[in-house]
Amino acid sequence: MADTRLSVRRQAGAESRQTASVPAPTEPAVRRRPGVWQRFRRHRVAVVGAIILLLLTAGSLGASVLTPNDPYKVDISAYRKGPEPNHLLGTDSSGRDVLSRLLHAGRVSLSVGVVAVTIYTLIGVILGSFSGFYGGRVDSVIMRLADIVLSFPSLILIITVVSVLGPSIYNIMLVIGLLGWPPIARIVRAQFLSLREREFVLASRTVGVPNERIIFRHILPNALAPVIVAATFGMANAILLEAGLSFLGLGVQPPTPSWGNMLTDAQSLTVLESMPWLWIPPGTMIALAVLSINFIGDGLRDALDPYHVQ
Numbered sequence: 001m002a003d004t005r006l007s008v009r010r011q012a013g014a015e016s017r018q019t020a021s022v023p024a025p026t027e028p029a030v031r032r033r034p035g036v037w038q039r040f041r042r043h044r045v046a047v048v049g050a051i052i053l054l055l056l057t058a059g060s061l062g063a064s065v066l067t068p069n070d071p072y073k074v075d076i077s078a079y080r081k082g083p084e085p086n087h088l089l090g091t092d093s094s095g096r097d098v099l100s101r102l103l104h105a106g107r108v109s110l111s112v113g114v115v116a117v118t119i120y121t122l123i124g125v126i127l128g129s130f131s132g133f134y135g136g137r138v139d140s141v142i143m144r145l146a147d148i149v150l151s152f153p154s155l156i157l158i159i160t161v162v163s164v165l166g167p168s169i170y171n172i173m174l175v176i177g178l179l180g181w182p183p184i185a186r187i188v189r190a191q192f193l194s195l196r197e198r199e200f201v202l203a204s205r206t207v208g209v210p211n212e213r214i215i216f217r218h219i220l221p222n223a224l225a226p227v228i229v230a231a232t233f234g235m236a237n238a239i240l241l242e243a244g245l246s247f248l249g250l251g252v253q254p255p256t257p258s259w260g261n262m263l264t265d266a267q268s269l270t271v272l273e274s275m276p277w278l279w280i281p282p283g284t285m286i287a288l289a290v291l292s293i294n295f296i297g298d299g300l301r302d303a304l305d306p307y308h309v310q
Contacts, residue, residue: 039303046299049292056289060106069097071104072255083277090277093265096255102281105257110289112173112242112258113235119177121231124184129215129223131185132192139189146182154179158241159250167250169258176238187230191223225304232297236290243286259286 040046059066069087075095083090089098131142158175165171195201196219204214239259245251246260254261259282265271266279 036303040299043299043302045295046302049295049299052288052292053296056106056285056292057110059103060110063100063103063107067097067100067103069100071096071100071257073097080275080278082275089281090275092262092278094255098262098277098281101257101262102259102285105259105262105282106285106289108169108252108256108258109239109242109260109286112169112176112252113238113293115173116176116180116238116242117231117235119173120180120234121184121227123177124181125188125220125227127181128185128188129192129220132189133196133211133215133219135193142185143189146185149179150182155241155244159245159248162245162250167245167253169252169256172242172245172251176241180234180238184227184230184234187226188220188223191226192219195219195222229297229301229304232293232300236293236297239286239289239293259283259289 063071073096075091078087078091078095080093081087081091081095087097087099089102092098092101127142127146131139157179161175161179162171165175192215200218201214204218209218242251242258243260243263246258247263249261249264252258252261262282263279265275266283271278
């Protein structure tokens with residue numbers, strides 16, 4: 001009997017030592033999804049676009065420091081001179097320094113894009129929010145108003161309004177801002193139609209949260225991702241639109257420089273063939289600004305998409 005008990009103890013001790021020598025299974029590590037900034041940084045083209053846009057903005061803001069020449073100083077003796085040490089990009093038809101005007105023009109062109117897009121984004125977000133949240137007659141009235149605005153050719157309508165109000169940078173900002181809101185409103189409306197039936201919205205209504213608070217504090221923050229992307233692309237379109245209107249003489253008026261009105265000299269065949277310093281620099285700046293903003297928009301679209309896999 002004692003031998004049996006001793007063998008049982010030995011067997012139990014061996015099993016306990018064997019169990020102790022086996023490592024405990026470890027739980028699989030949870031892989032965290034990278035944040036928006038991490039996903040944006042992986043989009044190399046978008047990062048390049050952001051760097052280019054920052055350089056353009058810095059050059060425009062620091063134009064007075066980077067270029068000693070006055071962008072408004074007229075010197076008839078320097079009529080259409082080519083690049084030289086005192087004028088690295090030559091002079092225009094009034095003897096003004098092209099490089100100085102080019103950098104100062106960036107302030108105008110970029111500010112038109114920012115201000116105009118800000119105006120119509122605010123209008124579109126407010127109208128789209130009420131349209132998608134309340135529905136019914138409110139939705140019908142706002143969407144029919146958007147259809148009316150979209151039914152007119154935007155460029156023709158903008159040219160007509162600017163012609164009536166008069167060409168100026170402020171009228172350009174105002175007209176683009178007041179006529180560009182329907183796409184933003186439609187995007188926000190679609191997001192609200194999807195989000196207003198979610199559990200957190202129903203819970204807010206149950207506890208008596210006011211509708212305005214539900215719209216702007218609970219639903220709207222979850223609907224801003226596509227709006228940010230649309231606003232980014234809209235800024236590029238606003239810069240192109242301002243450049244086109246200024247080229248036609250309906251935008252920013254001389255002597256205030258903008259990239260669009262600096263291209264006016266390119267209407268001459270002589271300038272196109274023998275004076276490239278008058279039209280290549282502003283054309284290049286427009287192309288760089290628009291491409292960099294579009295690249296940033298692509299990166300933001302991928303970074304803000306929760307289902308996008310990189």
